[in-house]
Amino acid sequence: MDSEHAARPLEGRHILLGITGSIAAYKAAVLCRLLKTAGADVRVMMTPLSKQFITPLTLATLSKNPILVEFFDPENGAWNSHVALGEWADCYLIAPATANTLAKMAAGIADNLLLTTYLSARCRVVVAPAMDLDMYAHHATQQNLRRLAEQGVGIVEPQEGELASGLTGKGRMAEPHQIVAFVEEMLAEKKKTLAGKHLIVTAGATIEQIDPVRFISNHSSGKMGYAIAAELALRGARVTLVSGRTALPTPAGVERVDVLSAEEMYRAAAAAFEEADGGVMCAAVADYTPVEVSPTKLKKSEGEMTVTLRRTHDIAAELGARKGKRLLVGFALETDQEADNAEAKLIRKHFDFIVLNSLRDPGAGFRGDTNKVTLIDRRGHEELPLMNKRDVAVRIVERIERFFER
Known part of the structure; x- marks a missing residue:
């Protein structure tokens, strides 16, 4: 049959x-x-x-x-x-x-x-x-x-x-x-090729509060990470989605953990990764956060205002340092020297492969429903054409499947 x-x-x-x-x-x-x-x-x-x-x-x-x-x-x-x-x-x-x-x-x-x-x-x-x-x-x-x-x-x-x-x-x-x-x-009906695997996915943007009204963030919609989480679940994986702020519905069969700040995302991702078989670091995490958060709204005054920032946890790097033989997939959004920067990040953070997309490619980047990416590992590059983020997720998950087949 x-x-x-x-x-x-x-x-x-x-x-x-x-x-x-x-x-x-x-x-x-x-x-x-x-x-x-x-x-x-x-x-x-x-x-x-x-x-x-x-x-x-x-x-x-x-x-x-x-x-x-x-x-x-x-x-x-x-x-x-x-x-x-x-x-x-x-x-x-x-x-x-x-x-x-x-x-x-x-x-x-x-x-x-x-x-x-x-x-x-x-x-x-x-x-x-x-x-x-x-x-x-x-x-x-x-x-x-x-x-x-x-x-x-x-x-x-x-x-x-x-x-x-x-x-x-x-x-x-x-x-x-x-x-x-x-x-x-x-x-094709998805075969449950990832049954028995537990994977975490980070998605969306973090919110770094300045005062009760203002914050530092970015344009990430979370669509790419949510598409990956949905595709992993379709193939039988247990998925923990650590999500920054987004308007997207939770994909079927996915466990979602909502966070706001980079610190909250770090704690949730690190805790979930302890018992996971791997992770996909798709979130757009703030690299810096205010040193002090005002409890009241900062009032406009004469002259300039200075906000002192400190580094946040590099979630991907910290998980990469402890991953051992587990899977770790990274993302790199670049505007110049794209391939060189992505390859350096691949090595530095111990990724198994990294997904590169450039803001210079029409139809790629934040908020849209399409993406144009290059998959990079230590063996080389695979450049994909512009496609719907759902289809990009399929190609990424196929690579994840091959990792677990080894």
């Missing part, structure tokens, strides 16, 4: 395959066949222009389902409900996705059945962009891709190669087997 499931990883899954007007539409025939071979029930939706590149008859034969193009069948008036289609699908895969379709998705425009169904879909949505290299590199297209990623749309990065224009560069749609692998991984 297990070997049969492994051979058909999409068994019982409903895949809605959207095809737009790109020369890469010819690959949709192979894509449809591979989805069917993997066990999926496939329904195909086409834009009117896409029919100029591949025939509905071809795709109807391969999918074994009628092809959907218009809102209703002009022959008998049968209505193709975009709402019902969105409810039916486990995944809405748009491949190829043209620059025009991506722009309309990002703007919420619904002027055909494919786009109207996108706005109605409750399932995971995946796009495989396909266009010429200058169109792909254009600021507007990149902005649209970032916006879609922030909304949770999975993006299968296009490949570099020879394009229909005769130019060579990035914009070629990923190969069908790569797209199917992306969908399979996204829909």
Whole structure:
């Protein structure tokens, strides 16, 4: 039974395959066949222009389902409900996705059945962009891709190669087997690979009080740490989430410990780490805190005001010094000499690997729903493309799994 499931990883899954007007539409025939071979029930939706590149008859034969193009069948008036289609699908895969379709998705425009169904879909949505290299590199297209990623749309990065224009560069749609692998991984039920492991995750910003009104903090939303905690729990780990101030709900199956200051986070993290198998240091912890906290509001006066600061506990470094053979993952948010600073931090704090992101990368950093990171260990670097923080968390947790497999 297990070997049969492994051979058909999409068994019982409903895949809605959207095809737009790109020369890469010819690959949709192979894509449809591979989805069917993997066990999926496939329904195909086409834009009117896409029919100029591949025939509905071809795709109807391969999918074994009628092809959907218009809102209703002009022959008998049968209505193709975009709402019902969105409810039916486990995944809405748009491949190829043209620059025009991506722009309309990002703007919420619904002027055909494919786009109207996108706005109605409750399932995971995946796009495989396909266009010429200058169109792909254009600021507007990149902005649209970032916006879609922030909304949770999975993006299968296009490949570099020879394009229909005769130019060579990035914009070629990923190969069908790569797209199917992306969908399979996204829909795969999480195996409890981390059952029996106890991991702590620090997340969010600390609050360093100056007086009853004012404080020192930063822009961290906690989204990255919460996504990691959620993914660890999905894979069976017992998770203790030591959280600074945030508006995020507690992930399912996660034990949450709320703190405010760096000192409170240090105490909670150190206590939880004593019996843990490892930790992920994702919080944005203040490096300095006021030496004195005024019990009353500091009043404005003539001249300047000076607040004397002292160093806080370096939580990651102190846990690293006592970790032994346990796992410790660090984060580095840098604005210059990013890789050098992250590598130095990796060694100095005894991390097993470190997650680097730069504030200079569009779509990365605080508050947003996307991130662009590089995973660094003593063997080298793995640079990831811009993706939703939920998907970044998956890649980080996969590394954690490999650590415990050793």
